[in-house]
Amino acid sequence: MKKEIAITAYKCKKCGKLHYPYHDRCLACKSREFEQIKPQGNAKLLTYTAIFNLPWGFDQRFLLIGVAEFENKIKAMGQIKADSVDQLKVGMKVKPSWEPIRVQYGEDVYGLKFEPIP
Amino acid sequence: MRDVAIIGAGMIPFGRRDEDTLMDMLAYASLKALDDAGLGDKSVDAVYVGNMGAGMLQHQSAIASSLVDRLNLLPAAAETVENGPASGGSAVKNGLLAVASGYYDYVLVVGGEKMREVTGWRATDFVATMTHPQAEYPYGITLPGMAGMFTRLYMEKYGVTREHLLAISLKNQEMGTLNPYAHVEMALDRDGIFDSPHAIVNNPVSADPLHLYDLCPVSDGAAAIILCPLEMAKKLTKPPVLIAGFGQATDTQTLQERDDPTDLKAVTLAAQKAFEMAKLKPGDIHVAELHDAFTILEIAESEHVGFFKKGEGGKAATAGKTRLGGQIPINLSGGLKARGHPVGATGVAQVVDIVYQLRHELPKNRQVQKAENGLTVNFGGFGNNVLAFVLRRVQL
Numbered sequence: 175m176k177k178e179i180a181i182t183a184y185k186c187k188k189c190g191k192l193h194y195p196y197h198d199r200c201l202a203c204k205s206r207e208f209e210q211i212k213p214q215g216n217a218k219l220l221t222y223t224a225i226f227n228l229p230w231g232f233d234q235r236f237l238l239i240g241v242a243e244f245e246n247k248i249k250a251m252g253q254i255k256a257d258s259v260d261q262l263k264v265g266m267k268v269k270p271s272w273e274p275i276r277v278q279y280g281e282d283v284y285g286l287k288f289e290p291i292p
Numbered sequence: 293m294r295d296v297a298i299i300g301a302g303m304i305p306f307g308r309r310d311e312d313t314l315m316d317m318l319a320y321a322s323l324k325a326l327d328d329a330g331l332g333d334k335s336v337d338a339v340y341v342g343n344m345g346a347g348m349l350q351h352q353s354a355i356a357s358s359l360v361d362r363l364n365l366l367p368a369a370a371e372t373v374e375n376g377p378a379s380g381g382s383a384v385k386n387g388l389l390a391v392a393s394g395y396y397d398y399v400l401v402v403g404g405e406k407m408r409e410v411t412g413w414r415a416t417d418f419v420a421t422m423t424h425p426q427a428e429y430p431y432g433i434t435l436p437g438m439a440g441m442f443t444r445l446y447m448e449k450y451g452v453t454r455e456h457l458l459a460i461s462l463k464n465q466e467m468g469t470l471n472p473y474a475h476v477e478m479a480l481d482r483d484g485i486f487d488s489p490h491a492i493v494n495n496p497v498s499a500d501p502l503h504l505y506d507l508c509p510v511s512d513g514a515a516a517i518i519l520c521p522l523e524m525a526k527k528l529t530k531p532p533v534l535i536a537g538f539g540q541a542t543d544t545q546t547l548q549e550r551d552d553p554t555d556l557k558a559v560t561l562a563a564q565k566a567f568e569m570a571k572l573k574p575g576d577i578h579v580a581e582l583h584d585a586f587t588i589l590e591i592a593e594s595e596h597v598g599f600f601k602k603g604e605g606g607k608a609a610t611a612g613k614t615r616l617g618g619q620i621p622i623n624l625s626g627g628l629k630a631r632g633h634p635v636g637a638t639g640v641a642q643v644v645d646i647v648y649q650l651r652h653e654l655p656k657n658r659q660v661q662k663a664e665n666g667l668t669v670n671f672g673g674f675g676n677n678v679l680a681f682v683l684r685r686v687q688l
């Protein structure tokens with residue numbers, strides 16, 4: 175079953191600035207009132223990398239990670255589902271999903287994944 | 293505010309130091325700085341220790357208290373300053389403000405880190421703990437990974453190429469071979485890591501588009517300085533070095549929340565403040581130590597502090613403008629790339645290297661002739677907490 179993308183962004187009620195992750199005061203106007211916003215639609219890949227020297231907790235050979243912007247302008251980091259950076263390009267469309275991104279203390283940790291849309 | 297001088301400096305060779313504990317390294321570097329200042333068996337009023345990872349890597353806390361005990365600097369005031377990879381710079385800043393305020397006269401600042409105690413896998417995770425705990429860290433992002441994403445954007449926006457990055461690797465690794473305190477002891481061969489068909493084996497991709505030799509090594513090491521009011525420094529034999537300017541600035545924790553993720557605003561602001569306080573301009577600087585944890589950062593910082601226009605830093609490096617004898621020599625110590633980057637030590641080690649330059653005591657192959665003004669930039673997080681110092685040789 176597909177899981178809902180459990181990311182919440184915060185839109186400043188005073189000036190409209192969109193934040194992710196959470197800040198206690200708006201990065202533009204310092205207001206403390208936010209409307210909670212959910213990411214919508216597909217996303218556009220803004221930048222990416224392939225990491226070959228992984229941190230403790232990851233035992234695969236490499237990991238593709240990028241930052242993408244959703245249709246409603248929320249920007250977030252996620253793992254990328256592809257075989258290599260050769261399949262990626264800045265500006266390409268990616269399909270977001272909420273899936274296991276690592277295992278911690280024997281449990282799956284869920285997070286954002288992006289899959290290139292051909 | 294009083295003028296503050298550096299009257300002693302010392303460091304121990306960086307690298308893999310299996311035989312030493314973190315406390316050993318902090319103690320050795322401190323003793324070298326105390327001896328260099330000619331303080332002999334005298335005490336200091338306060339001690340600031342820059343360190344990021346004793347709690348995580350050595351399972352040890354309150355290391356400043358432990359250090360004053362080992363060195364018998366009792367009953368000096370003492371504390372540890374943790375500010376990620378800018379911990380060393382932050383320790384220097386705390387010492388500077390304490391002496392400038394008039395509260396303390398003699399202060400020891402020491403930075404150190406023992407990173408090779410754990411596997412590379414653990415060390416990478418340790419450094420990654422400075423990323424955002426929900427929006428970044430769980431994904432397996434590393435600091436080299438952040439640098440890879442930044443490099444991709446910088447290449448697209450400013451036309452930086454692998455050739456430009458290579459110029460930094462080659463220069464800094466060559467300078468490292470001339471520095472007895474540097475971790476890396478071998479110069480790089482351009483053919484072996486770039487041109488030849490087996491370059492991809494010798495210099496594999498580490499965090500695309502960055503390759504292995506675009507990254508600093510994981511090092512153990514420590515460095516220390518002694519501060520006192522300039523007025524009291526004039527009686528000493530070695531030329532005192534004035535901390536003429538200091539600046540610090542912060543930025544958003546995640547790159548994606550910056551209006552332009554290629555714009556390292558905290559670097560620009562920290563340097564501007566340091567130049568303003570010193571009443572100097574970037575063109576007045578004779579030698580600089582920039583925070584080249586990744587080759588792209590030396591290029592980006594050389595532009596953001598004002599040595600070169602945006603987009604010109606890479607070309608300047610390939611043209612030799614940042615080598616000894618060039619327009620503005622950068623990282624003649626080898627930089628983080630070759631001296632090494634024991635995170636808590638780096639900000640102090642950069643200051644130590646500029647002190648040696650401004651006292652004109654380095655061998656010819658590293659010394660900038662008649663250097664009077666130097667700059668250091670210590671870059672924390674991925675540019676979200678940056679310190680800059682302008683140092684000046686004092687004419688007595």
Ligand SMILES: [Zn+2]
Pocket residue numbers: 186187188189190191200201202203204205
């Ligand atoms: Zn606002």
